Amino acid sequence: MRILLLGSGGREHAIAWKLVQSQKCTGLFIAPGNAGTALCGKNVPIDISAWDALADFVIRESVDMVVAGPEEPLVRGVADYFAGQEALKHVLFVGPGAAGAKLEGSKDFAKAFMARNEIPTAAYRSFTRETFDEAVAFLKSLTPPYVIKADGLAAGKGVIIIESLTEAIEVLKEMLYDKKFGDASNTVVIEEFLEGVEMSVFVLTDGKGYCMLPAAKDYKRIGEGDTGANTGGMGAVSPVPFASSELMARIEKQVIVPTIEGLINENIPYCGFIFFGLMIVDGQPYVIEYNVRLGDPEAEAIIPRIDSDLTAMLEAACKGQISDCMPQISSRHAATVILASGGYPNAFDKGFAIKNLEQVKDSLVFYAGVEEKDNHLCTSGGRVMAITSLAENLEDALTLSLNNARQIDFKGKYFRRDIGKDLLH
Ligand code: AMP
Numbered sequence: 238m239r240i241l242l243l244g245s246g247g248r249e250h251a252i253a254w255k256l257v258q259s260q261k262c263t264g265l266f267i268a269p270g271n272a273g274t275a276l277c278g279k280n281v282p283i284d285i286s287a288w289d290a291l292a293d294f295v296i297r298e299s300v301d302m303v304v305a306g307p308e309e310p311l312v313r314g315v316a317d318y319f320a321g322q323e324a325l326k327h328v329l330f331v332g333p334g335a336a337g338a339k340l341e342g343s344k345d346f347a348k349a350f351m352a353r354n355e356i357p358t359a360a361y362r363s364f365t366r367e368t369f370d371e372a373v374a375f376l377k378s379l380t381p382p383y384v385i386k387a388d389g390l391a392a393g394k395g396v397i398i399i400e401s402l403t404e405a406i407e408v409l410k411e412m413l414y415d416k417k418f419g420d421a422s423n424t425v426v427i428e429e430f431l432e433g434v435e436m437s438v439f440v441l442t443d444g445k446g447y448c449m450l451p452a453a454k455d456y457k458r459i460g461e462g463d464t465g466a467n468t469g470g471m472g473a474v475s476p477v478p479f480a481s482s483e484l485m486a487r488i489e490k491q492v493i494v495p496t497i498e499g500l501i502n503e504n505i506p507y508c509g510f511i512f513f514g515l516m517i518v519d520g521q522p523y524v525i526e527y528n529v530r531l532g533d534p535e536a537e538a539i540i541p542r543i544d545s546d547l548t549a550m551l552e553a554a555c556k557g558q559i560s561d562c563m564p565q566i567s568s569r570h571a572a573t574v575i576l577a578s579g580g581y582p583n584a585f586d587k588g589f590a591i592k593n594l595e596q597v598k599d600s601l602v603f604y605a606g607v608e609e610k611d612n613h614l615c616t617s618g619g620r621v622m623a624i625t626s627l628a629e630n631l632e633d634a635l636t637l638s639l640n641n642a643r644q645i646d647f648k649g650k651y652f653r654r655d656i657g658k659d660l661l662h
C-alpha cells in the first residue's frame with residue numbers, strides 16, 4: 238500500500254511514524270511534510286490546497302491511499318474531489334467529505350446535528366447580523382460567563398468566553414459586523430457555559446461502525462496552571478485517569494453511538510477520525526465540539542499507545558470493515574510535552590538552531606515547527622516539537638518527557654512544566 242499523507246505538523250509526524258511501521262506500507266509520501274516526516278517517508282513539496290497537483294501526484298506515483306491530517310482541506314471538500322475523479326476512484330481516502338466535515342466546519346450545523354440526534358451538549362442559539370437584537374436579548378437571559386463561538390473555522394481561536402455582558406455584546410458586534418473571523422463569524426453560536434473537566438475521545442469510523450482509539454486530555458493554555466492565551470495545545474496525556482470504564486461506557490452510549498447513527502440516518506457518508514471534545518459535568522458527558530481529524534498534540538500521545546497496525550486499520554475503515562477491527566491499546570501511560578517558541582501564541586522569532594537532540598533518552602520526539610537548513614535543524618513555527626514518553630504510570634512518563642524537554646535547547650524555548658500534574662494524586 239502506497240500512502241500519501243497530507244499535513245505538516247507534529248500530528249502528521251506521529252501518523253507517519255506509525256504508518257511506516259506497518260508491513261502493509263510499501264511507500265509513504267507526505268505533502269508538504271516537515272523535517273520529522275522526512276525521517277519516515279518522502280516529503281513532496283505540494284501545497285495541500287493544490288488538489289489538481291495532489292491528484293496528478295497520486296496517479297503518477299500509484300498511491301493507493303490518501304490520509305488527511307488537518308481539517309481545512311476536508312471542510313473544503315478534498316475527499317469529494319478525489320471521489321469525483323474517474324482516475325482516482327480506486328484510491329482510498331481517509332477523511333470525510335464536505336458533508337461530514339461540517340461537524341467541524343460549522344458549529345451551527347454541529348449543534349443542530351446534536352439536537353436532532355439527542356446528543357448531550359450545552360444549550361444554544363445561533364444568530365446572524367439580522368438577528369443581532371435577539372442575540373443581545375439572549376445574552377442578557379444567560380448567567381455569565383458568556384460563551385460566544387464563530388460558526389466557521391477560525392484556527393482554534395473562534396471561541397470567546399467572557400464574564401462581562403458589555404464585553405460580550407462588544408464581541409458579538411465584532412464578530413457579526415466587523416468580521417472579526419472573516420466569513421467564519423457571519424453566524425455565531427451563543428451557548429450555555431458548562432463547568433466541568435474536559436477530555437478528548439477519538440474514534441475511527443467507516444460511517445457504519447467504529448473502533449475506539451485511546452482517550453486523551455490536552456492542555457490548551459500557554460501558561461502553567463491553565464492560565465493565559467489559548468494555543469493549539471501545549472501537551473497531552475493518555476489515558477485519562479478519571480475516565481473510568483463506567484464513564485467511557487456512558488460516552489459510547491450517549492455520544493458516540495448516536496453520532497454514528499445520526500450520520501447514517503442523515504445519509505452522511507463518513508470515513509475517518511472523529512474527535513469528540515467533551516466536558517464532563519458531574520459524571521455526565523457533553524459534547525463541546527466535534528473535530529473531523531486527530532488532535533494535535535493528542536495524536537502524539539495516543540498514536541504511540543496503539544499497538545495495532547494503523548495502516549491496516551485505515552484500510553479497514555476505507556473498505557467499510559472497521560467493525561472487524563479490535564485495536565490493541567497499550568496499557569502504558571503517554572505524556573506529551575510541547576516545546577514552543579518564546580512568544581507563541583503571539584508573535585515569535587524563528588530560525589534558531591535546535592541543539593542536544595542526540596541527548597534525548599527514552600522519549601519519542603515528533604517535529605512540528607522544525608526545518609532543516611544547511612544540514613542543521615532549526616525552529617520554523619510556534620509549536621516546535623512534541624516530546625512523548627511512555628511508562629507504566631503517568632508520573633514516570635511525565636518525568637521522562639520533562640527531562641528531555643530540559644535537555645533539548647533552542648533560543649527562546651518555552652514549555653509547560655505542569656502538564657498532567659492535575660491528574661496525579
Ligand atoms: P472549542 O474550540 O469549541 O473546543 O472551544 C475551545 C475551548 O473553550 C474548549 O476547549 C473549552 O475549554 C471552552 N468551551 C467551549 N465551549 C464551552 C462551554 N459551553 N462551556 C465551557 N467551556 C467551553
Ligand code: GLY
Binds near residue numbers: 393455469531532533
Ligand atoms: N489540541 C486540540 C486540537 O487539535 O484541536
